[in-house]
Amino acid sequence: MTLLDVLQEKLTGKNVKIVLPEGEDDRVLEAATQIQGTDYVSPILLGNESNIKALASEKGLEISSLEIIDPETSELKQELVTAFVERRKGKATEEQAQEMLKDVNYFGTMLVYTGKAEGLVSGAAHSTGDTVRPALQIIKTKPGVSKTSGIFFMIKDDQQYIFGDCAINPTLEAQDLAEIAVESAKSAKSFGMSPRVAMLSFSTKGSAKSDDVEKVATAVNLAQEKIEADQLEDVVVDGEFQFDAAIVPEVAKKKAPDAKIQGDANVFVFPSLEAGNIGYKIAQRLGGFDAVGPVLQGLNSPVNDLSRGCSKEDVYNLSIITAAQSLQ
């Protein structure tokens, strides 16, 4: 069974409410129509109703049972503005909030924050920053998590790996890398994997010396302490590893014979956003892996970001993943 099959099975009958703020995008509208025909997710589309109807008739889509909210005219607007001003605690006036909630991502994120929806998927027509900033400001991270991060599920035939952080944090300290390792392990568990987390570098177990290597080695120790403190007995974290030592048993035997991971890692924590973002795209474009994500971890409610080059299948798949996250 694929990851998606497993999640769809979990979601049967749940009709999880997921906001799709980009209702006027044809890929989003097509995915919403497809998903409306399941009992996994009930999509809420944001946008101008006449524009959405015109697009649907152009595409031959039946949308009569889809829920559509127009942020410009919605009767929910004032309630969401008031809740936003309260949540931002002095960082936005009522007037600023009125203006900000014209943005579909802010409006949609407020629907999630106020419990009118369980998750949000956007980014088909917005940058990552514009998609996730409202979530960082409003939904915020769970207790014990200081930074959200973005993982990709890298899938090819029966191989499934997690890569992180590939999406969010331009700068990372050892403490952040440790947190990403633990959160990625938890995500792996919640999606049915047994996490074996490799923290990556250009050095394997001290083979090279530099401040960057030292940072990853420190992060390994911090992550191991966190795992012990959180009693995550079934999680293994080790490093620092070069990628080959983390994935090829023969190389691990030579470069890191005493490591807990012997070429059998399935979760990879990259030392920087540059490495993570480049790394997942290489696996995708040269390695032929499907890259599903980025799936954001560590938030109080799930919000996920599409790529602007996404297909309608990507919108469908990420909606399923987001709905599954909301059940955790």
Ligand SMILES: CC(C)(COP(=O)(O)OP(=O)(O)OC[C@H]1O[C@@H](n2cnc3c(N)ncnc32)[C@H](O)[C@@H]1OP(=O)(O)O)[C@@H](O)C(=O)NCCC(=O)NCCS
């Ligand atoms: C994530 C990102 C959008 C943050 O945006 P930003 O406007 O620079 O963020 P700011 O520093 O102004 O912070 C805005 C709020 O988000 C919070 N925040 C920022 N980064 C955060 C993180 N990683 N986790 C949790 N909260 C975060 C801040 O604490 C702040 O909260 P506050 O307003 O309540 O005090 C930005 O770091 C970014 O663009 N990252 C790269 C994204 C990208 O292009 N990825 C590659 C493509 S997938």
